[in-house]
Amino acid sequence: xxxxxxxxxxxxxxxxxxxxxxxxxxxxxxxxxxxxxxxxxxxxxxxxxxxxxxxxxxxxxxxxxxxxxxxxxxxxxxxxxxxxxxxxxxxxxxxxxxxxxxxxxxxxxxxxxxxxxxxxxxxxxxxxxxxxxxxxxxxxxxxxxxxxxxxxxxxxxxxxxxxxxxxxxxxxxxxxxxxxxxxxxxxxxxxxxxxxxxxxxxxxxxxxxxxxxxxxxxxxxxxxxxxxxxxxxxxxxxxxxxxxxxxxxxxxxxxxxxxxxxxxxxxx
Amino acid sequence: xxxxxxxxxxxxxxxxxxxxxxxxxxxxxxxxxxxxxxxxxxxxxxxxxxxxxxxxxxxxxxxxxxxxxxxxxxxxxxxxxxxxxxxxxxxxxxxxxxxxxxxxxxxxxxxxxxxxxxxxxxxxxxxxxxxxxxxxxxxxxxxxxxxxxxxxxxxxxxxxxxxxxxxxxxxxxxxxxxxxxxxxxxxxxxxxxxxxxxxxxxxxxxxxxxxxxxxxxxxxxxx
Numbered sequence: 001x002x003x004x005x006x007x008x009x010x011x012x013x014x015x016x017x018x019x020x021x022x023x024x025x026x027x028x029x030x031x032x033x034x035x036x037x038x039x040x041x042x043x044x045x046x047x048x049x050x051x052x053x054x055x056x057x058x059x060x061x062x063x064x065x066x067x068x069x070x071x072x073x074x075x076x077x078x079x080x081x082x083x084x085x086x087x088x089x090x091x092x093x094x095x096x097x098x099x100x101x102x103x104x105x106x107x108x109x110x111x112x113x114x115x116x117x118x119x120x121x122x123x124x125x126x127x128x129x130x131x132x133x134x135x136x137x138x139x140x141x142x143x144x145x146x147x148x149x150x151x152x153x154x155x156x157x158x159x160x161x162x163x164x165x166x167x168x169x170x171x172x173x174x175x176x177x178x179x180x181x182x183x184x185x186x187x188x189x190x191x192x193x194x195x196x197x198x199x200x201x202x203x204x205x206x207x208x209x210x211x212x213x214x215x216x217x218x219x220x221x222x223x224x225x226x227x228x229x230x231x232x233x234x235x236x237x238x239x240x241x242x243x244x245x246x247x248x249x250x251x252x253x254x255x256x257x258x259x260x261x262x263x264x265x266x267x268x
Numbered sequence: 269x270x271x272x273x274x275x276x277x278x279x280x281x282x283x284x285x286x287x288x289x290x291x292x293x294x295x296x297x298x299x300x301x302x303x304x305x306x307x308x309x310x311x312x313x314x315x316x317x318x319x320x321x322x323x324x325x326x327x328x329x330x331x332x333x334x335x336x337x338x339x340x341x342x343x344x345x346x347x348x349x350x351x352x353x354x355x356x357x358x359x360x361x362x363x364x365x366x367x368x369x370x371x372x373x374x375x376x377x378x379x380x381x382x383x384x385x386x387x388x389x390x391x392x393x394x395x396x397x398x399x400x401x402x403x404x405x406x407x408x409x410x411x412x413x414x415x416x417x418x419x420x421x422x423x424x425x426x427x428x429x430x431x432x433x434x435x436x437x438x439x440x441x442x443x444x445x446x447x448x449x450x451x452x453x454x455x456x457x458x459x460x461x462x463x464x465x466x467x468x469x470x471x472x473x474x475x476x477x478x479x480x481x482x483x484x485x486x487x488x489x490x491x
Binding site: 259 | 446447
């Protein structure tokens with residue numbers, strides 16, 4: 001059957017696609033449209049049944065969308081895209097490099113001739129916590145998360161990296177400063193550290209639980225419930241306890257280091 | 269309906285008061301010039317007016333936030349904030365002749381007074397459906413020279429204040445301290461100046477687009 005592709009914004013007809021059947025999916029439409037005109041990449045294509053309707057999923061079947069031969073699909077170009085995984089890996093690798101570089105080198109352009117020597121142990125522990133957090137994030141990106149979308153707009157990578165790398169530098173600057181003031185209270189440091197660790201475990205537990213809700217290769221969404229893991233009991237109170245634990249981890253980090261900059265590190 | 273008339277009354281009252289406030293500053297300036305022959309040095313005469321009237325503009329953010337006025341909260345907040353920063357953060361805080369009686373202050377004051385008298389008049393006249401085309405035209409045309417003049421005055425004033433901010437460490441926090449934070453108002457002022465570079469063109473172009481939309485292709489006067 002034939003599908004007419006019309007540009008959603010201008011109403012201009014872009015192509016007439018043949019070799020499609022009632023059981024074809026939107027993905028088939030995208031592959032067919034790719035051969036026409038400007039050969040728009042699959043991930044940049046968005047189709048709708050109405051000019052301002054919702055974007056159709058790749059696996060939706062033409063028949064179930066009430067489309068028949070001669071029907072129109074409305075097209076929108078999503079612009080240059082970048083993979084979700086790519087963005088995550090780049091935005092999380094940056095903070096690791098930035099923080100550890102500032103911690104290790106205590107660069108001249110930041111601190112002048114001042115040097116923290118010897119360092120307070122808590123500064124090293126904080127660097128360790130930071131490393132743990134971002135290494136965990138990178139590993140989760142590679143092995144745990146199941147993403148709903150393959151790509152996002154390219155401009156996001158600049159915005160996201162600016163945010164993550166910028167705040168990493170901001171926090172690292174203060175915690176590793178030669179004039180850093182050690183928290184007076186040892187109990188405070190211990191509680192902060194404990195809180196941080198518990199929240200990291202909690203956050204990981206939620207990520208794993210969410211992963212297990214979604215079969216591999218699918219983009220299904222199910223309502224999460226608490227599992228055998230006590231950390232997942234937060235599902236009984238909130239929908240996304242991963243954020244709860246994230247806030248908890250950074251609040252603990254702030255208490256542990258007694259550093260005002262820590263309040264800005266809620267890397268959501 | 270009662271609520272509608274109350275909100276209308278309030279908005280007319282607010283905008284009339286603001287028109288009066290900015291007009292008063294204009295009149296004081298004219299009076300000062302007549303008495304002293306001096307274009308500068310009027311800060312001492314009108315600083316209370318400037319502080320009170322410009323601070324009242326904070327209400328405009330609330331008007332947007334509560335939906336009383338249909339405008340972007342963020343845009344309004346940014347605009348009001350920049351004024352508050354200049355008035356309280358720079359002009360009031362740095363009691364130096366070059367800041368309070370300088371060319372920069374005169375330029376920005378002139379731009380602000382004319383623009384605000386026009387803007388607030390536009391608002392209350394529009395609400396009462398009594399807007400003469402002349403006022404609408406002025407509001408959407410005067411900004412063309414006034415906006416750059418005002419920006420120049422603002423930048424000049426901040427620049428003049430910089431050495432005093434640096435030396436006095438005004439509003440700043442230094443390391444070491446128990447909270448491990450630091451803030452340099454001097455650096456903040458410089459960053460603010462730099463931000464004018466991307467922000468001013470954006471706002472100016474926005475106003476030009478508004479002008480085209482509102483004054484644009486009209487060949488008849490609207491009532």
